[in-house]
Amino acid sequence: MNLMAKKTKRVKSRDKLLMIIDGSNLAHRAYQKFENLKASNGKKTGLIYGFMRLLNSYIIRFNPTYVLVTFDTLQSKSSNFRNNLLGGYKEHRKKNNLSMDYEQFNYQLRSVKKMLKYLNITVIWDNKGLGHESDDYIGKFALESKGKVLIISSDKDFCQLIDDRIKVFNPFRDMKLNKRNCKDVMGYSPEECVDYLCLVGDKSDDIPGYKGIGEVKARKFLDQFGSIENFLESEEKFHGIDNEGLSELYKRNKSLIDIRVALKEYPITTIPIYYNKKNEILIKKLMGQFSEYSLNSFLTQEFLKPFKTLKQWKNI
Secondary structure (H helix, E strand, O other): OOHHHHHHHHHHHHHOEEEEEEHHHHHHHHHHHOOOOEOOOOOEOHHHHHHHHHHHHHHHHHOOOEEEEEEOOHHHHHHOOHHHHOOOOOHHHHHHHOOOOHHHHHHHHHHHHHHHHHOOOEEEEOOOOOOOOHHHHHHHHHHHOOOEEEEEOOOHHHHHHOOOOEEEEEOOOOEEEOOOOHHHHHOOOOOOHHHHHHHHEEHHHOEEOOOOOOHHHHHHHHHHHOOHHHHHHOOOOEOOEOHHHHHHHHHHHHHHHOHHHHHHHOOOOOOOEEOOOOOOOOHHHHHHHHHHOOOHHHOOHHHHHHHHOOOOOOOO
């Protein structure tokens, strides 16, 4: 292969886009928005309809080469190493789940998983309890990918991964976050993300921050010191923060929040990956699923056309 051919090959590889979808995040949004939607046979179908409609729209909008969907499961949540680091980690979610019809939610989610397989889309789904949650797999695949990456999630933790290759699309804001706009939109840059969340905490995951430090003080702190490590190494003071107290909190919160640190301290050794071994869209099985849930708008070539442009992702 001559030099020009090698250069062309590298450019093409670099231009390929892996779109990683936070499937649990998307599934909950779809379920809540279309909770009362039913098929003609009475089956509830809101989660399925919303999930597939949004997935289709993202493929059209961002034109990825590959699509990977990750899900959290009861097993991944209960075995997650963070539970040992912080008692009460994501505790409020367990309480909130009591008011949700999880039997119905999981029933539809299993159908979504089948449909993804029939669409030749790879899924990460831990049903054994391997010790990691969806965020860890998303981080691993994003950081190890050689090409461009777009993460679809409203989870602010993923801002820490943003760089020249990796972007985050926040569905609630309908905005793609990058190195240029992250600070203006979120209040912190990708480099500041972990320290900012360590200071203010993360209510969505029940991770407490430093007492008395809110968004305004955290911003002033980072503007003054640049990072928590700089503060801990200096002799300067910041009103309301004790050096020793912050040091202890930072050590714990960093392992909980910093995906790179988590992957280093608790490396992923087994990947619960599921993909269609035939490496093609299984039209008949897919149509059977769509018909079962009266998803007539999906029984068209127009709906399937974007999926036919995808290549299968296997991380090999």
